[in-house]
Amino acid sequence: MSVGKTLIVVGAGASGCMAAIAAARENPKLRVVLIDGNDQIGRKILATGNGRCNYTNEHQHPSCYHSDDPDGMWGVYQQFPVEETIGFFESLGILPVERNGYVYPMSNQAASVRRALELELQRLEVTLKLNCRVKGIACAEQGFVVTTTEGELRADACILTTGGKAAPNTGSDGSGFSFGERLGHTLIRPYPSLVPLGCIKHPFKEAAGVRVQARVSTQTMDGKDCSDVGELQITKQGISGIPVFQISGAVAEALAMGNKPMVSIDFLPTMERSAFHGFVEGRLALGYTKPEEVFFGCLPKALIDCVFSGDAPTSVDGYWQALHEITVGISQTMGFGAAQTTGGGISMKEISCETMESRIHQGLYFAGEVLHVDGICGGYNLQWAWSSGYVAGSHAAKELL
Ligand SMILES: Cc1cc2nc3c(=O)[nH]c(=O)nc-3n(C[C@H](O)[C@H](O)[C@H](O)COP(=O)(O)OP(=O)(O)OC[C@H]3O[C@@H](n4cnc5c(N)ncnc54)[C@H](O)[C@@H]3O)c2cc1C
Helix, strand or coil: CCCCCEEEECCCHHHHHHHHHHEEEEEEEEEEEEEECCCCCCCCCHHHHHHHCCEECCCCCHHEEEECCCCCCCCHHHHHCCCHHHHHHHHCCCCCCCCCCCEECCCCCCCHHHHHHHHHHHCHHHEEEECCCCCEECCCCCEEEEEEECCEEEECCCECCCCCCCCCCHHHCCHHHHHHCCCCCEEEEEEEECCCCCEEECCCCCHHHCCEEEEEEEECCCCCCCEEEEEECCCCEEECCCCHHHHHHHHHHHHHHHCCCCCEECCCCCHHHHHHHHHHHHHHHHCCCCCCCCCCCCCCCCHHHCCCCCCCCCCCCHHHHHHCCCEEEEEEEHHHHHEEEEEECCCCHHHHCCCCEEEECEEEEEHHHHEEECCCECCHHHHHHHHHHHHHHHHHHHHHH
């Protein structure tokens, strides 16, 4: 019997709310306490998907995630996959709308996802402790002692869902990493991911503000090609936009290892070489020899001016190289403040992928971004939060039956 037993969930973001709901549904006699330093649950959820919350993606594959235990991570996902996620939110009143696989709430408002979780937590009588920061978690003879700004709390089991270090203004300052380390877990050095990049001798600085379709490519630490096509944004410091986010984890990992990563940019990704040759030769034949006169219909003027700021190429191949094979050195990522997620984190190798329980301490569970799992852009990071939160919450509650 779980009468009198307490489960504490530290962090009321996406994974913590899901863990608390799954636990309370699984074991109605359990006292579930959800703690957060903010004055509201799910603060980061409000910022997701540009305020619309891209809460999952219909196209799921192990290659959409990055972890030190890819098979284990995928096993967790499969216990609560995208279909379950959509069904879960439908049961909370969130109807899905899908665009190219990306799933949003029909309301188009992230606030409705947050509200759905809030109503369900209330319905299940989960105890919410807001404006309450956790300062430490220690193992006791039985269970855990959680030290908070409001005093000490005792728990029979504890789920750490404190997030990573991305967007620390939403409450996730990385404190969960130190709790995990102090409890004997290995921390894989965290780095910002899904983040804009800063360029060395930024070649397109004068085109800051321009948005253009492009392919960006780099190499991962294990030498694999990694590229994406989409809307590239030129910023004052470098490059941003979804295709840049998609390769930013590989770049950030290289920077963290002290390497000097390079990114290749193709500003006309849909134009085949033969079509390009025909087009440029046609313009040159009409006597248009200035790059702006050749490409004004293909690219924004500010970008053409940057790319061809020196002498114009003397051959069609020279034009091809200038627009399709540009290589820029990356000096830095724009940091955790500008990142959407965290690469690295508590090693998944020390977590049971059946239950999300620590292999080091019985009764201690982890879920969400605090772990070494990060997804590509497009709903995958929230899917990881839902899947891992669900598995942690339901198993922790079963253990306390
Ligand atoms: C701008 C932005 C847009 C994004 N858009 C998307 C998107 O559209 N789709 C997608 O899939 N992903 C998106 N993401 C990523 C996604 O939001 C996160 O990966 C996900 O929310 C992580 O959930 P989490 O519960 O693990 O951590 P968090 O959401 O970070 O929650 C952790 C919680 O723990 C609390 N906390 C931390 N430490 C303590 C402590 N010591 N004491 C008490 N409380 C503590 C924090 O206050 C916070 O509420 C976006 C992220 C950002 C920043």
